[in-house]
Amino acid sequence: MGIDERINANIAAMGLTDPTPIQTQAIPSIVEGRDVLGLAQTGTGKTAAFGLPMLTRLIKFGKKPEPRTCRALILAPTRELATQIAQNIDAYAEGTPIRSYRVVGGASINVQTERLSRGVDVLIATPGRLMDLIERRAISLEAATYLVLDEADQMLDIGFIHTLRKIAKMLPKQRQTLLFSATMPKLMSELADTYLTDPVKVQVNPPGQAAKKIDQGVHFTTQGDKAALLAEYLSKHPGELAMVFGRTKYGSEKLAKLLDKWGFAVAAIHGNKSQGQRERALDAFRKGDTQILVATDVAARGLDIPAVAHVYNYDLPNVPENYVHRIGRTARAGRDGRAVAFCAPAEVGELRAIEKAMKAAIPVIGGEAPAMPQQPSRGQRGRGGKPQDGGNKRPARRPSRRPKSQKAKA
Known part of the structure; x- marks a missing residue:
């Protein structure tokens, strides 16, 4: 599928021999340099789908990144997902010159600043901590020619939309962008239009469906x-x-x-x-x-x-x-x-x-499902919308018998 031989040897040693549907559909387009919009549930092999061709393209640079820069940026909504991605990227790239680094909240920002001063090939980050580092001028995105938004719908759910818009303006226009999401809400379409150029759309499981096993x-x-x-x-x-x-x-x-x-x-x-x-x-x-x-x-x-x-x-x-x-x-x-x-x-x-x-x-x-309260249908209602057969609608309020003069006074 166009993946570098050293990376292929690593994934074979990990027991990854047969590509998943998302990998089969996405990898060829990513190797070609196309932007990709991937709709797939968690657990379908998305990290390898974007990670393997990304590393293959980065190996071809043949030189170290400049200080305080990164060549590829992967954004994830949570620390746990960022950590998982970083572990996978390191395993895929073992024995190659590619070096990755993860930055998340809850860890020393001074240590992260020191590490980024030497430059990094692949930066995996949560949006909030990345903005903290950018504001400290610890990292510049002007050399990032490869961008991945993983679990983008969750980033929107937890309020990162404005941060993502700021980050988008700091990236070069000439870049390859991959956006992966489990669902496609309306705001996601706006995000895709902002980030992607003529993307290839890849979809495996329909959104909302669980794995069959x-x-x-x-x-x-x-x-x-x-x-x-x-x-x-x-x-x-x-x-x-x-x-x-x-x-x-x-x-x-x-x-x-x-x-x-x-x-x-x-x-x-x-x-x-x-x-x-x-x-x-x-x-x-x-x-x-x-x-x-x-x-x-x-x-x-x-x-x-x-x-x-x-x-x-x-x-x-x-x-x-x-x-x-x-x-x-x-x-x-x-x-x-x-x-x-x-x-x-x-x-x-x-x-x-x-x-x-x-x-x-x-x-x-x-157990037994509790009975759900149901509103009577129109066919069960009598004249004036009043329920028949002991329905649970409140009886209509009786008209007042007071003279009009008393009503007006009240």
Whole structure:
């Protein structure tokens, strides 16, 4: 597919021999130098799709980058995704002159400034920290001829649109740009028009659909019974890696402490954890030192840990698309996986929104769905819109019998 021989040897040693659909469709166009708009769910091999041809093109430069510059810029919405991309890029480029560097918040900006002073081939960054470094004049983007926006829809969701517009103005017009997204909201179309020139559009799974190898199920329960129910599920699969997603930082931390008290090997990552704490928790989880990782949606994308066998949605997400990203942490690298959602009565609306977004019902594997209140149809209404057969609409207010003069006075 036009990939450099040294990079091919590296990916073969990693066991990557057959390209995924997104790689098959995107790599030839990227090798040709075309801009690409890629629509694909997490876990489809996007990092290799843009990383392998990018490294192939960078190797041809044949000289080191200038101080405080980068030749390729990869933007990611979260620290975890940026870290995952950096690890993959380093593995693909091993034994080549290409050097990459990751800059994210929560780490020493002085250390990052010092490293960037020598220049870097590939810079992987979160938008906020990149702007901090630009304002300090620690990095210039004038030599960046290759730009990747990964999980661009999430960058919009968490409010990076204005930052992305600023960054776009600092890049040279003559560049190759790749934009990858799981969904295509209206604002994404505007972003694509701003960044891309005559792009090749590549789409694999329709947006909103989960991987076919994920065995999904929903268990109806009360909010107060969720913790005991989770412990019951976890006890059935000892020694297998599981991710548990909560809605809030406080709730996730509280749940992790409870599971630890009950004897489970557990760690937690969320926005209140420092970068060092998050990285140590992920490292222990990858090694299997902890079998359970409790997380908020900061871990819903970008974490590629093939051994994750189970995903539990302890709290259903407010954004339906996040459900697909969460359960995409399992069934990776050709493996099977299982995803269980715990649904309390107050979350039935979120469940229906998720099923509508996926265009598929999630099988019920436990509990009973609470009855949804329904408004009577027009055919069930009597004269004046009044419900028949004991409908639940409020009776019409009776007209006042007071004389007109009293009404006017009132």
